[in-house]
Structures are given as C-alpha cells and as structure tokens.
Amino acid sequence: MKKRYLAGAAIAAAAALALAGCAGTAGGGSSSSTKTLTLAEAQKATSADDFGGMDGLVAAANAEGHLNVITLPPSWANYGQIIQGFEKKYPKIKINSANPDGSSADEVAAAKAQKGQSTAPDVFDIGTAVMNQNLDLFAPYKVQSWNDIPADYKDADGLWYYDYTGLMSVGYDTKKFPNGVKKIDDLLGSDFKNSVAIKGDPTQANEAASAVYMAALQSGGSADDIQPGIDFFQKLKQSGNFLSTLPTQATVASGETPVVIQWSFNNVAWGPAAGSAGNPNWKTVVLPGAGLGSYYNQTINADAPNPAAARLWEEYIYTPAVQNLYLAAGAYPAQLAAMEKAKTVDAATLSKVGAAPKDFVQLTADQATKAASLLSAKWAAAVG
Amino acid sequence: MTALASNHGAGATPRRRGARPPRRPGTGWIGLIPFSVYAILFLGIPAVLAIASGFFTSAGAFTISNFSAFGDPVILKDLVGSLGLSAASAILGAVIGALVCYAMLGMNPDGWLRTIVDSASSVLAQFGGVMLAFAFIATVGNQGLIIVIAKQLFGDSALSSPIYTVPGLTLVYLYFEIPLMVLTFMPALEALKPAWGEAVATLGGSRWTYWRQVGFPILAPAFFGCMILLFANAFSSFATAAALISQGGIWPLDIQRALTSETVVGHENEAGVIALGMIVVMVVLMSAYGVLQRRAARWGS
Structure with a gap:
C-alpha cells in the first residue's frame, strides 16, 4: 500500500510536469461559435449551454487536453472499455487514471489533498455514504440527457446523479461446486470449507458491507435490522468456511477464492467474460428473494483542474453507448428505463444480463x- | 519507522577508540545535513502531521475526543493482536537467528557458505511487503505449491493455509526477522574473544561454565537489544499484513481502516490517535534498545 502510494505520487508528479508543459497552449483554443470560459467560469458551468452547446464543451475540453479520473478499476463495471472509448472519441484528451483500487474515501482524500493542483481528480464515481459527508466538494451539472435519469436517482440541482448499480451476487466455481448455490445457507455446508470470501472488511469497504446486508435480507433480517447478516458470517466463520483472503480477479482465476460474494458486475467481469484472464467455470447467481443493490453516484469536483473535460466525461457517461457498456458488465445503468422506452438499449446484452430487477433493497x-455502527461494534468479534 | 530502527541497528557494536581527540568546533556537522534533511522530510514532518491530525475533528476544530478510540474493544483487541504478533515473531526470530549465528561462528569467515548466508541475510532482511506476501501465497497459500501437494498426499481437500490469520503472520514475518537477527547479532557474537574462552579453560572451567559465566552475560544486552529491534520491525509492518489479511486484527490495519472506510465514515482522525499510540510503543522500545546497546558496547573494545 505504501509502495503504491509512492508510485502514485511519482505518477502524479510526472503528470504535473506534463501539464505544466502544455499550460502555455491551453488558453488558445477558441472557435467562433463557442464561448471561451475562464477556469473559474468553467468550474461553475451547470450545463453544456454555458459553453455554447456541446461543440463548445468539446472544444473547451480539447483545449484542456486532460481528464483526471480516480479509483476506476478496468475490470469494474467495464471502466476499462469506457475509458478507452472516451479516449477514442475525444483523442485530444488524455485520461489520467489514479489509484484504481482505492476506496470512495480515497477519492475525497485526494480531492482535498490536491486541491488547486493540476493532478486533483476531476470526476468521482462515489459511494453514497462518503458522498453525503462531502457534498460541498461537488459542482452541480446537468447532462443533456438529464430527463432520462429518473427523478429519485438524482439531486434536483444536479449535485449528484446515480450512474449504475449491481446486485449483491454469489460467484462460484462450478467445477468445484457442481451442485451450485441456491440459497445463502448452502454456503454453510461442509463442502464449502475455506471457500467463501467477501471484498474486504465490512467496516471499511462498502462492497463487503453490502455482502453482510444481503446475507441479512436472505436470513430474515431487513434494511433496518442487519444483525442476522452478522450472525450468518459468524456461523460461516465457525464452520471454517469463511476465507479472509481479499478476492481479486487473480485469486478467482487461480481458484484461491472459489466463492466470492460481491457486486454482480464484478462476478460477471471475472468469469468467462474476462477471456483468458478470467475463470471459465465462474458462475454468477443473484439469490432469489429480496435482492440488495446500491447505486454509485457521478459527481464533478468543484475545484476540477479540467472542468470542461469533467463535464464532457459526464455527457459521455450518460450516452446510450456507455450506459450499454455498464449493462454489458452486469451493472444496471441509471437511464435503463428510458433507454428501454427509446429502444436504445442493447437488446442482446439486456437479455443476457437479465431484465432490471423491479424491486431490490x-x-x-x-x-x-x-448498519455501519452495528458493524463496527459487532463485526470484528463475529469473525475474529 | 523502519528507517529509524535500522539506523540504530547499524551500530550494533560500536567500537570505542582509545582516546578521543579533543573536540573542536569544526565543519564536520555539515556532513550531517543530508541525513537530517532526509529524516525531517520523510520521518519528522509526516510523524508530526499524523499525530497532530489526532487532535482535530475532520472539520478542523481542536478536540481530544478521538482518544475515545482507545476505549473501543476492537482497537484494544487489535493492540493485543499487534503486540502478540510482534512478540512472537521477535522471540522466535531472535532465538532461531542467534542459533544460526552460533552455527556460523564455526565456519570459515571467508568460506563460501558463510558468504552466502551473510549476503542472503542482507537481502532477505529487507524482503517485505507485497512481494513477501506473494511469495508465501505461491508456496503455502490455499492454492500454493506445498498446500496443494499436501492436499493430494493426505487426501484432505479441506486443508487450509494459516497465513491468512494474525497468528499465522508470525510465520511470514519470520522470513525477514531471522535474517535481520543474523545481521545485527552476528557482530556481537564475533566480538567474543577466544582469549576469554581460553582463560576459562585455563582456570578449569568447562565449555558450559564459559557460556553461563562469560558468554551469555556479555551477549545478553546485545541479544535483547536485537530482539527489541525485531519487535519494532514487526510492529510497524503494514503491507505484508494488508496483502494477506482482509479482516483487520492489528493496529497498522486499523489505521488504514480509519483513513479509508466507506461505511463507517468520519473517523479519519482516529488514525492519528492510533499512530500516536504506535509511536509511544516505539519510543518506549527504542529507549530500552538504547539502554541495552550502551551496556552491550561496554564489552565491545
């Protein structure tokens, strides 16, 4: 971790140098039909109209030439392809992807620590709990397709908007467990010894906490009462089935973590979809009964060093092409309902991934x- | 913190020169500047900033409420975990390392075996972090070579590797603790003069008498000093544990959790308090190390 931090600093320093190198040319790219905004004006722009329309926004973003994204792992919800697609569509803008494996809290920490520097993150893909604590960090902006995002999926002023959700799912190696997983209690069986992993410490990682919430829903608990989820993992630990290894695509491919409870889009991405880097026998199941989802949010840094590129990124995210990329990874995009209506959704992908769940918790x-305070009081004792 | 530790360790047996030349105000201190600047930039300032953050709320107001972290049963349990892991790996590392040193004493100092052990120790003492974790995952991890072979040999498919638990980390840490012991303890052992053994023999003492009356008492300060160094080394290790254990259990991982949690939000500044706790433990240990080193140095000339 420390090493990664150093490497991050080195990359950041290199990026800063590179940026300093182009600073001289950055201001000059104005065209006749568009408006040229100052940095401060661009940081306050609330829609593409402030740039004189999409052409103006693209021109301004091209002039900036860079976009800093943070904590976007290439195998997470198809971000590898999404980032490549952006660079292909806007070849004059280079994406700097920092700390891909970091947490939402790391995003906020980076924004605060690098405030005013050219390396600060421009946009966030952020969990709701951390976001709600830091609303003053974000700038309101409404994408062109704003009306396609359902009203309860967004802040009325455009401070934040849902991007996608997965469903908590169980991924497992069919070669090892030919009988499959049909209910959560199956995982307590003796054939699952040393097999079941979650994505980290629930008092630290939202995805791991969501695994506990899902177990609660499956064991008679509710969103208001997650204790049954903690009890489930205690039983899992006592039966010797809980694995405290942090699962990654590599541990799934090698068989070190034969069962992983995580977001459906990650289980899907680590399976046959990953080709030779994935596990060909990896199956993803969303257990029947109450499902658990959690939308992530898109927000723009109020002090974004590349404010136009940041806004162009959001416009890009909320195009059907990119929303379909989320969907292909098993992540349900925020505009899915509108896309189904407008027939812009990729039908083949949708039938493969399965229709959007009508009701999930x-x-x-x-x-x-x-739930978090219960976790911090009870979790360590349950699996310790 | 490791920088501090190994810096002390370098002078395991300072040799005293007979008479020092009289002190003169000179320009010798200039030579100290690069190291001082380095230590202040990369050790001093970060330490001060880390500790200071413990005294503020995330909004920036002064507070001592973060110290309630020390009343949190999880933090206390993890302190016990940290101390236990460090003590176990220090004691085992020191004993095994000392035995290796003793064995090496009988070798030709310029022989190939001795040279190999010496250089391997220098390399392995610094072999930590994710690389070390990976080496263990590949050999004794749940899908590691040894465990897989053992599974087939004993037909027990439920066989599991211990390295993903806090007690199991002891095994992993020994991989750099033993070489560190060899590096730091060997000079003390070499400083034992053959003449002392000969003197004991002349007076009719046995080999056991020599070790009991002369060898052990002289080596004890160096031995325990090195053990403290090993303890400190294990206590401050983070990356290896972070790569192997995902559910916490030691203080360095608690600091990470406080800083980066997505679920239990708003506890960032507790990390500063835990860091302060760690520094207190280290200061106590390093003071003890200093005292023991002074005793050990008495026999060095």
Whole structure:
C-alpha cells in the first residue's frame, strides 16, 4: 500500500510536469461559435449551454487536453472499455487514471489533498455514504440527457446523479461446486470449507458491507435490522468456511477464492467474460428473494483542474453507448428505463444480463449509518 | 519507522577508540545535513502531521475526543493482536537467528557458505511487503505449491493455509526477522574473544561454565537489544499484513481502516490517535534498545 502510494505520487508528479508543459497552449483554443470560459467560469458551468452547446464543451475540453479520473478499476463495471472509448472519441484528451483500487474515501482524500493542483481528480464515481459527508466538494451539472435519469436517482440541482448499480451476487466455481448455490445457507455446508470470501472488511469497504446486508435480507433480517447478516458470517466463520483472503480477479482465476460474494458486475467481469484472464467455470447467481443493490453516484469536483473535460466525461457517461457498456458488465445503468422506452438499449446484452430487477433493497442514508455502527461494534468479534 | 530502527541497528557494536581527540568546533556537522534533511522530510514532518491530525475533528476544530478510540474493544483487541504478533515473531526470530549465528561462528569467515548466508541475510532482511506476501501465497497459500501437494498426499481437500490469520503472520514475518537477527547479532557474537574462552579453560572451567559465566552475560544486552529491534520491525509492518489479511486484527490495519472506510465514515482522525499510540510503543522500545546497546558496547573494545 505504501509502495503504491509512492508510485502514485511519482505518477502524479510526472503528470504535473506534463501539464505544466502544455499550460502555455491551453488558453488558445477558441472557435467562433463557442464561448471561451475562464477556469473559474468553467468550474461553475451547470450545463453544456454555458459553453455554447456541446461543440463548445468539446472544444473547451480539447483545449484542456486532460481528464483526471480516480479509483476506476478496468475490470469494474467495464471502466476499462469506457475509458478507452472516451479516449477514442475525444483523442485530444488524455485520461489520467489514479489509484484504481482505492476506496470512495480515497477519492475525497485526494480531492482535498490536491486541491488547486493540476493532478486533483476531476470526476468521482462515489459511494453514497462518503458522498453525503462531502457534498460541498461537488459542482452541480446537468447532462443533456438529464430527463432520462429518473427523478429519485438524482439531486434536483444536479449535485449528484446515480450512474449504475449491481446486485449483491454469489460467484462460484462450478467445477468445484457442481451442485451450485441456491440459497445463502448452502454456503454453510461442509463442502464449502475455506471457500467463501467477501471484498474486504465490512467496516471499511462498502462492497463487503453490502455482502453482510444481503446475507441479512436472505436470513430474515431487513434494511433496518442487519444483525442476522452478522450472525450468518459468524456461523460461516465457525464452520471454517469463511476465507479472509481479499478476492481479486487473480485469486478467482487461480481458484484461491472459489466463492466470492460481491457486486454482480464484478462476478460477471471475472468469469468467462474476462477471456483468458478470467475463470471459465465462474458462475454468477443473484439469490432469489429480496435482492440488495446500491447505486454509485457521478459527481464533478468543484475545484476540477479540467472542468470542461469533467463535464464532457459526464455527457459521455450518460450516452446510450456507455450506459450499454455498464449493462454489458452486469451493472444496471441509471437511464435503463428510458433507454428501454427509446429502444436504445442493447437488446442482446439486456437479455443476457437479465431484465432490471423491479424491486431490490437499497439502504437509505439513515439505515446505512445505523448498519455501519452495528458493524463496527459487532463485526470484528463475529469473525475474529 | 523502519528507517529509524535500522539506523540504530547499524551500530550494533560500536567500537570505542582509545582516546578521543579533543573536540573542536569544526565543519564536520555539515556532513550531517543530508541525513537530517532526509529524516525531517520523510520521518519528522509526516510523524508530526499524523499525530497532530489526532487532535482535530475532520472539520478542523481542536478536540481530544478521538482518544475515545482507545476505549473501543476492537482497537484494544487489535493492540493485543499487534503486540502478540510482534512478540512472537521477535522471540522466535531472535532465538532461531542467534542459533544460526552460533552455527556460523564455526565456519570459515571467508568460506563460501558463510558468504552466502551473510549476503542472503542482507537481502532477505529487507524482503517485505507485497512481494513477501506473494511469495508465501505461491508456496503455502490455499492454492500454493506445498498446500496443494499436501492436499493430494493426505487426501484432505479441506486443508487450509494459516497465513491468512494474525497468528499465522508470525510465520511470514519470520522470513525477514531471522535474517535481520543474523545481521545485527552476528557482530556481537564475533566480538567474543577466544582469549576469554581460553582463560576459562585455563582456570578449569568447562565449555558450559564459559557460556553461563562469560558468554551469555556479555551477549545478553546485545541479544535483547536485537530482539527489541525485531519487535519494532514487526510492529510497524503494514503491507505484508494488508496483502494477506482482509479482516483487520492489528493496529497498522486499523489505521488504514480509519483513513479509508466507506461505511463507517468520519473517523479519519482516529488514525492519528492510533499512530500516536504506535509511536509511544516505539519510543518506549527504542529507549530500552538504547539502554541495552550502551551496556552491550561496554564489552565491545
């Protein structure tokens, strides 16, 4: 971790030098039909119209030439392809992808620590709990397709907007477990010894906490009462089935973590979809009954060093092409309903991934706070 | 923190020169500047910033409420985990390392075996972090070579590797603790003069008498000093543990959790408090190390 930090600093320093090198040319790219905004004006732009329309926004973003994204792993919700697609569509803008394996809290920390520097993140893909604590970091912006995002999926002023959700799923190696996983209690069986992993410490990682919430829903608990989820993992630990290894695509491919409870889009991405880097026998199941989802949010840094590129990124994210890329990874995009209506959704992909769940549980901010404090009191003792 | 530790370790047996030349105000201190600047930039300032953050809320107001972290049963349990892991790896590392040193004493100092052990120790003492974790995952991890062979040999498919638990980390840490012991303890052992053994023999003492009355008492300060160094080394290790254990259990991982948690938000500044706790433990240990080193140095000339 320390090493990664150093490497990050080195990359950041290199990026800063590179940026300093082009600073002289950055201001000159104005065209007749568009408006040229100052940095401060661009940081306050709330729609593409402030740049004189999409052409103006593209021109301004091209002039900036860079976009800093953070904590976007290439195998997470298809971000590898999404980033490549952006660079292909806007070849004059180079994406700097920092700390791909970091957490939402790392995003906020980077924004605060690098405020005013050219390396600060421009856009965030951020979990709701951390976002709600830091609303003053973000700039309101409404994409062109704003109306295609359902009203309860976005802040009315455009401070944040849902991008995608996965469903908590169980991924497992069919070669090792030919009988499969049909209910959560199956995982307590003796054939699952040393097999079941989650994505880290639930008192630290949202995805791991969501695994506990899902177990709660499957074991008679609710969004208001996640204790049954903690009890489930205690039983899992006592039966010797809980694995405290942090699963990655590599541990799934090598068989070190034969069962992983995580977002469906990650289980899908680590399976046959990953080709030779994935596990060909990896199967993803969303257990029947109450599902658990959690939308991530897109937000723009109020102090974005590349404010136009940041806004162009959001415009790009909320195009059907990119929303379909989320979907292909098993992540349900925020505009899915509108896309189904407008027939812009990739039908083949949708039938492969399965229709969007009509009702799944998403913890409210209050429920999440309550669940987190229960986790920090009880989790370590349950699996310790 | 490791920088501090190994810096002390370098002078395991300072040799005293007979009479020092009289002190003169000179320009010798200039030579100290690069190291001082380095230590201040990369050790001093970060340490001060880390500790200071413990005294503020995330909004920037002064507070001592972060110290309530020390009343958190999880933090206390993890302190016990940290101390236990460090003590176990220090004691085992020191004993095994000392035995290796003793064995090496009988070798030709310029022989190939001795040279190999010496250079391997220098390399392996610095072999930590993710690389070390990977080496263990590949050999004794759940899908590692040895465990897979053992599974086939004993037909027990439920066989699991211990390296993913806090007690199991002891095994992993020994991989750099033993070489560190060899590096730091060997000079003390070499400083034992053959003449002392000959003197004991002349007076009719046995080999056991020599070790009991002369060898052990002289080596004890160096031995325990090195053990403290090993303890400190294990106590401050982070990356290896982070790569192997995902559910916490030691203080360095608690600091990470406080800083980066997505679920239990708003506890960033508790990391500063835990860091302060770690520094207190290290200062106590390093003071003890200093005292023991002074005792050890008495016999060095």
